[in-house]
């Protein structure tokens with residue numbers, strides 16, 4: 314096991330009806346003027362926003378709405394949010410929604426606490442973050458894990474770049490998680506979420522670090538639980554038992570727990586972000602579209618690790634590690650298919666890509682071959698290009 318620091322300071326308020334406690338939570342964490350950040354309107358249609366606002370009113374907390382966040386949230390929208398937050402003199406950001414609303418709220422918090430800094434400079438590390446405003450979350454989709462993660466992801470449309478920022482300032486103060494709220498999700502979004510939750514652990518699980526028993530077993534248990542309950546939630550998004558498991562797994566899968574003490578990889582995420590930046594593909598779909606090609610490309614580095622995954626997660630008893638690894642990859646791909654998720658670039662809207670398009674993404678992913686991606690197999694520009702090529706079929 315390698316040295317690690319584990320810091321997961323978010324207060325989790327989990328279960329039925331917990332959205333009623335939002336006002337109390339904001340008050341507890343020092344908020345008195347709240348900018349409420351949300352997406353395209355699902356929280357209005359479900360009545361959640363009105364409930365949250367009523368609970369803020371009950372505590373005498375002033376609030377202002379800032380809606381309209383799009384999936385794959387944009388830098389410009391966050392910058393506009395900073396202007397709104399400054400004007401309103403917000404001292405607290407509250408996200409009602411999924412990763413896109415949460416990440417936008419995190420960005421607005423950073424920008425508002427540092428009004429002289431350019432938000433993209435903060436994002437790219439040119440400006441060091443030393444303070445931010447507190448953020449709280451009312452979660453409506455089990456997927457990105459932003460409610461407990463130290464990351465936030467924005468797309469800078471002007472330069473076609475989707476980029477994450479990892480910092481302790483991205484840890485939210487509290488997350489209200491009522492699995493009932495995910496009952497209104499379209500099946501496609503449930504499936505995207507299931508893939509993303511699996512991938513936050515898989516992108517940590519494929520590592521050469523040895524002797525990490527606790528972390529490995531936690532990861533494998535989480536993967537099995539997500540596979541099982543993902544199927545159920547996909548069939549019926551209103552299945553509360555399945556939704557509860559998914560929601561809690563979604564948070565644990567990306568709060569660091571499933572990769573502690575090990576070197577982590579995250580190649581599928583990096584490859585997927587390029588697809589989302591270029592074609593606005595939903596995050597979960599971008600991951601399932603590249604995963605098989607990535608897995609088959611890197612598997613020869615250590616087939617035994619893939620064989621262990623096959624056995625522990627999919628119950629594959631094959632003794633030959635190469636055959637077992639292959640069966641585990643196949644089982645994963647079939648699972649994605651069973652959720653109607655894309656398993657190749659050709660499955661995405663717009664179909665197969667040209668060689669030029671693939672090269673463009675490979676270049677962006679590696680800064681024109683000036684840096685490498687991942688650890689399980691270190692990927693240069695040519696490796697990334699080759700993975701995109703192998704994923705580029707119907």
Ligand code: NZQ
Nearest residue numbers: 352353354355384385411412413453456459462464497498
């Ligand atoms: O915008 P609204 O109308 O709310 O609709 C959303 C959106 O269309 C809808 N939705 C959410 N909850 C709903 C609902 N519809 C009906 N009922 C509900 N209860 O679902 C759609 C997707 O929402 P979004 O917030 O985009 O989903 P997700 O949580 O998957 O977030 C994706 C974003 O998070 C980033 C992704 O890259 C992507 O930009 N990620 C953030 C991470 C982090 N901060 O740690 C890590 C992840 O790896 C990921 O990169």
Ligand code: ZN
Nearest residue numbers: 457509513596
């Ligand atoms: Zn993700």
